[in-house]
Amino acid sequence: MRYFSIRIIIILAFVLLASCRKESGNSVILQIENGALMYEVDTYLKTKISSNLPQTKTLVSSFQPSENIEINGKTIEQFKHQETNETTIGGDLPGRQWVVQGIYKNEEIDIQKTVRLTTYDSFPDLVSTQVTYINMSSNNIIIDNWSNNNYIIESQNDEPAFWAFQGSSSSSRSDWVKPLEAGYYQKNYMGMNDSDYGGGIPVTSVWRKDVNVTVGHLALVPKLVSLPTEVFSNPLGAKIGVQEDFDDHTIWKPKDTIQTLETFVSLSTGDYFVSLARYSELMQAKGITIAEPEEASFEPIWCAWGYERDFTLNEVIGTLPKVKELGIKWAVLDDGFQIAEGDWNANPKKFPQGNLEIKRLVDKIHDSGLKAKIWWTPLAADPGSKVLREHPDSKIIQEDGAPQYITWWNSYYLSPTKDATIAHTKETIHLFMEEWGFDGLKMDGQHMNAVAPDHTLENPNNSVEGLPDFFQMIYEEARSIKPHAVIENCPCGTCMSFYNMASMNQAVSSDPLSSWQIRHKGKTYKALVPKTAYYGDHVELSDGADDFATSFGIGAVLGTKFTWPKDNPNASGKYLLTPEKEIIWKKWFDLYNNLMLSKGTYLGDLYDIGYDKPEGHVIQKDGALFYAFYTDRWDGDIQLKGLDRNKTYHIKDYYHNETLGEISGANPVYNASFEDFLLLEVSPK
Incomplete structure (x- = not known):
């Protein structure tokens, strides 16, 4: 037995020596090859990624401090290697794991770094990273941030130098997919970026003509981290990574541990589609459950928003015959029916007979052979609204003691995990779907994508991380009343939170600023939730207000908000269905109903949305x-x-x-x- 043990040690030593090589005076202590991705670690725990895909060029020329920590205003980049261990992991996600340990030490600071690297058998071309830091010093340290999967990807002089998908949200409602040139920077913070805006998809994907590099995190709930993207000019390169910033003067005490999220790097060819699809599949394997598709969610839509908030019931009812004639299957009652955000009963100033009038409207829609959907902005409550009068403590309260405000609706945010918010939301769903008889919900508002920490909670971040459960509650409650209910989540202009996608069966381009946005948002959703219906939103929001071809060609559900037989006086003639427009509208909806491309399989890996022309x-x-x-x-x-x-x-x-x-x-x-x-x-x- 003793001889056998010695023999194993000798063999392991030989393998280790054989696998080591020198670069810039540092030995490579670990090489991981997973599909196309080669991942190397040197004696200072710096890393280097490369691709063995055919015809791909150099990604990075030298080892980089991809995982680091900033303390006392200084970034610690070099940790002297101590040991490496390899194990096989089983369970639902089998694979291999390497634990690499190193140390940084000077006269004042002593930090131990342990890196856990994982490959999953079912997910080639990807390595995940989780780092643990221990303050081995005898004194307190001020910690600023940690960063994982930081890489500066070299340019190959493509034109443009790089394309990128960035999954953050901001009030600018900018493109999710865009070319990058020297001087570019975007923080891509996953928390609140403005009073109403935050959240998104915690993934950044940067690609050249030959290869794509993608990073992100694999937590099963939203986390307040950033995925900054920057392009340097000399030499030309794109920097990506995942970073968590700590509050000013956050103390790291002796023997305390800081653990990063599990983050990842993956490679593919083409644009970001394959990388996003792989990310979604891995998240589902880890425990995220995506809602099943609903047949009715693929049917075309007419929305009464063409008449805006000043609509009358006669206008909506009078348009239904034309909606039916065009082959549209859904009619949507939009904003303007309610007393207030936070009191969703019928406004008696508009509806003297109250809720009964809206129930009669739903009956009219059903009598026309159409399905009925209602607009709603959950989590918003106006000052003085019913829910705030009865439950003033249901608001989110920020660290400074002020409530979180929704600028767009002139409302307050309700805290998604509080009992009063949940009870109010369930009551509203029963009003809409049980009392009034609606068949679906159009949940609307950029504020739905994320919330701020609620400092009335024992753990303020519970509001942030509990938001997906709030939407899952809505999905389950609505479907318990109407088993085939369509649940649309329309977070206006934002990059929809991946975590909220699990609890809807109709995605939407959500107030696109261009046809380009409709198309690349569609490609994004079809990567992440390929079977879910993707609604291109009102065609009036596309280029020229009539670009049905954009939605049609990417397999999106068609929709419109036309007015008929007269226009909304506030719309300046934009929405009126003239006889000339009716011919075009009828052709597109007939074509849609005959082909139903929205139910087909989108082959997003065939064309690079950035570099391929057209x-x-x-x-x-x-x-x-x-x-x-x-x-x-x-x-x-x-x-x-x-x-x-x-x-x-x-x-x-x-x-x-x-x-x-x-x-x-x-x-x-x-x-x-x-x-x-x-x-x-x-x-x-």
């Missing part, structure tokens, strides 16, 4: 591939990706109903000339 999207349905291309003007060849090289295909422009000939999968190049959009159906011969 911009391309593909949906697979009923044995055919439906291609959508977008640009101002195109004359030239387009490669139809995804075809079987052993087959021949028919090509049809399905919008213009024109047969365009045949194409071989062995040479799938089509010469096209179009403006704005081209929609093709390509089916096997």
Whole structure:
């Protein structure tokens, strides 16, 4: 037995020596290869990532301090390696794990660093990281922040240098996907960034033409961390990472431990689609449950918001025949029916007979053969509203003692984990769906995406981390009343919190500022929740207020807020369904109902939304591939990706109903000339 043990030690020593190599005087003490990702650690616990994918170039030229801690205003980047241990992990997520330990020590500070690196068998191309720091000093230390998965990715002189997906939210309602050039910086904080704005998808994905690098965290609830993105000019490179900042003068006491979140780095080719899909699948494997799709959520929508808050019941009821004629299946009662945010009964100034009038409206909608959805802004309560009169302590109170304010609604935030908030919310759902008979909820407002810490709670961050449970409660309560209820979450202009996505069955582009936003938001949702209906929002919000092609081509549900037979005087003629517009609207809704591309499989890995020109999207349905291309003007060849090289295909422009000939999968190049959009159906011969 003794001889056997010695032999193992000798073998292990030989393997360790064989796997070590020198770079800049430092030995590589660990190499992890998981799919396309090569992950190396040196004797100072710095790391280097590289790709073994074909035709990919250098990501980083040297080892970088990817995991570090800032204390007393100084970033500690080098920890002298002490030991490394490797184990196999089982359970629902089997894989391998390496624990690497190092030490930083000077006359005043003594810090032990332990890095846990994990690969999961079912998730190639990804390594996760969690770091534990122990203050081994005999004195207090001021801690500023920790950072994980910090990498400066080298440019390969692409034009633009990089594209990026950034999952944060801000009052600017900026694009989630954009090109990056030198001088760019965005903090991407996952908490509140403005009075109404915060939350998002805790992932940053940066890519060049040859490779994509993605980082994020894997906590199962929202966390108040940042994923900063910065582009340096000399040399040109994009920096990404995950960081948690501590309050000023946060004391780190002797022997106390600080543990980071489990974060990750992953590689892929193409744009961000594959990386986001992999992230969502891993989060689901860790315990996030995504709601199942609902058949009715794929049906087209008319919303009464064209009449805005001053609508009358006669206007809504009078429009229903035209809604039905166009082949639309849903009618939505929007903002303006309620007494106040926080008192959702019918406003007696508008409805003298109160709630009975709204119930009659729902009956009219149902009698027209349509389903009824109602607008609602949960968590908002106006000063003096019923819920605040009865439960004044239901508000979120900030650290300075002031309530958190929702600027957009002139309201206060209700605290999502408090009993009074939950009881009020359930009461409202029963009013809408049981008493009035609505079939679905349109939850609306950028404030829904995140909340601030509530300092009336024992742990203030419970409000932040408990928000997803609040939306799950809404989903379950509504579906207990109407088992097929459609639950739409529309966090206006924000990058919707991944954690809230689990509790809805209809995503939406939520007040897009352009058709480009409708398309890249759709690609994002289809990566994260591929079976859920994605609603392109009112077409009137698209370029030209009539870009149905954008929603149609990416497999989004069509919607409109037209007025008829007369326009809302506040709308300046924008929403009136004129006879000329009606012909176009009817064509698109007929085409939608016939093809139902929203139920198809979106093949988001075929075209790079940044570098490929023209911009391309593909949906697979009923044995055919439906291609959508977008640009101002195109004359030239387009490669139809995804075809079987052993087959021949028919090509049809399905919008213009024109047969365009045949194409071989062995040479799938089509010469096209179009403006704005081209929609093709390509089916096997």
